[in-house]
Amino acid sequence: MDSYDIVVIGAGPTGLFAAYYAGFRGLSMAVLDSLPEPGGQITAMYPEKMIYDVGGFPAIRGRDLVQGLVEQAEPWHPVYLLGRKAEKLESVDGGVELTLDGGETLRAGAVLITAGIGEFTPRPLPAGDGWLGRGMVHFVPSLAAHAGQHVVVVGGGDSAFDWCLALHPVAASVTLVHRRAKFRAAESIVRQVRELGVRLVTDAEVTRFVAAPGGELTAVDVAVKGGEAEQLRADAVVAALGFTADLGPIESWGLEIDHRAISVDSTMATARPRVYAAGDVAAYPGKVKLIATGFGEAATAVNNIAVALNPEAHLFPGHSSNVE
Numbered sequence: 001m002d003s004y005d006i007v008v009i010g011a012g013p014t015g016l017f018a019a020y021y022a023g024f025r026g027l028s029m030a031v032l033d034s035l036p037e038p039g040g041q042i043t044a045m046y047p048e049k050m051i052y053d054v055g056g057f058p059a060i061r062g063r064d065l066v067q068g069l070v071e072q073a074e075p076w077h078p079v080y081l082l083g084r085k086a087e088k089l090e091s092v093d094g095g096v097e098l099t100l101d102g103g104e105t106l107r108a109g110a111v112l113i114t115a116g117i118g119e120f121t122p123r124p125l126p127a128g129d130g131w132l133g134r135g136m137v138h139f140v141p142s143l144a145a146h147a148g149q150h151v152v153v154v155g156g157g158d159s160a161f162d163w164c165l166a167l168h169p170v171a172a173s174v175t176l177v178h179r180r181a182k183f184r185a186a187e188s189i190v191r192q193v194r195e196l197g198v199r200l201v202t203d204a205e206v207t208r209f210v211a212a213p214g215g216e217l218t219a220v221d222v223a224v225k226g227g228e229a230e231q232l233r234a235d236a237v238v239a240a241l242g243f244t245a246d247l248g249p250i251e252s253w254g255l256e257i258d259h260r261a262i263s264v265d266s267t268m269a270t271a272r273p274r275v276y277a278a279g280d281v282a283a284y285p286g287k288v289k290l291i292a293t294g295f296g297e298a299a300t301a302v303n304n305i306a307v308a309l310n311p312e313a314h315l316f317p318g319h320s321s322n323v324e
């Protein structure tokens with residue numbers, strides 16, 4: 001069984017900063033996330049948006065903030081367990097045992113839950129059943145992977161339009177398909193996408209994915225309300241229909257849950273020994289759910305964990321600027 005000083009549950013901005021901090025404190029760590037990529041809500045919902053309220057960055061694109069956090073933690077070699085979900089948590093002698101989906105177990109001196117608003121489940125595109133990873137994605141980790149491709153984006157919210165904006169410069173073509181005539185996305189972003197000349201097919205639904213004899217995606221069939229069905233060339237489909245989020249198994253771990261978040265004290269400790277929480281998932285009076293808040297809480301949690309694991313350790317870590 002693999003064993004770490006800290007297992008961080010959730011590779012959103014809070015979990016990634018906690019990985020840096022654990023390394024800075026000389027602690028070994030694994031970071032697990034049910035998503036296949038790090039970055040939490042930023043990666044899943046707004047990687048192309050500019051963020052204006054992270055200290056030190058007057059403006060930073062979501063994707064770049066996540067990359068910076070990953071780079072910042074990298075010197076400490078965090079073990080990333082991506083696409084893996086924490087299912088069960090048990091207190092054991094000297095720490096915590098976590099069971100992942102698939103039955104694998106991990107031993108941790110302490111667990112830091114940075115699960116945000118919970119595990120994301122993409123809203124399904126029924127016609128795309130069986131196509132995930134074979135031409136269909138729910139979000140785009142790498143724009144370069146779509147260079148020169150014909151891409152069909154399905155959805156009418158901000159993220160669908162964000163993907164159109166981001167993909168337009170690299171893709172051969174981008175077409176948006178939405179089942180209504182009205183969009184949920186902000187008017188300004190809809191206008192930008194229209195101005196780029198992206199084709200918007202509305203009152204329309206993707207009914208079938210069309211494969212070449214080799215099995216690769218070549219097109220999608222689209223039914224248009226009151227109009228003629230058409231076939232759109234497609235090397236890739238981005239199904240941007242939104243996500244549902246759910247704390248899922250974490251709610252059954254014997255923690256104190258308050259409005260879908262975990263109650264913590266000022267050390268970020270939960271009701272269970274050696275289990276801490278930080279970021280959006282951590283609740284206390286006056287809590288403000290922001291990236292900047294999560295960074296501070298991650299530092300508080302990890303420094304307190306360092307003392308819980310070794311009572312002779314100092315709570316104050318020293319200044320990073322003093323370390324060569």
Ligand SMILES: Cc1cc2nc3c(=O)[nH]c(=O)nc-3n(C[C@H](O)[C@H](O)[C@H](O)COP(=O)(O)OP(=O)(O)OC[C@H]3O[C@@H](n4cnc5c(N)ncnc54)[C@H](O)[C@@H]3O)c2cc1C
Pocket residue numbers: 009010011012013014015032033034035039040041042045046050051052053084085086087114115116117118119120247248249250278279280281289290291292294
């Ligand atoms: C559209 C939008 C715009 C925003 N703009 C801003 C902004 O401008 N400024 C700002 O400060 N904040 C903004 N926010 C809020 C900000 O994104 C959140 O405060 C931040 O992402 C919280 O980070 P986190 O790491 O605590 O949680 P999250 O980012 O939610 O990450 C939690 C991670 O935990 C994983 N997870 C959950 N349960 C499990 C499990 N059981 N097993 C494995 N993995 C699990 C999830 O998959 C997820 O990746 C915005 C949010 C949205 C939706």
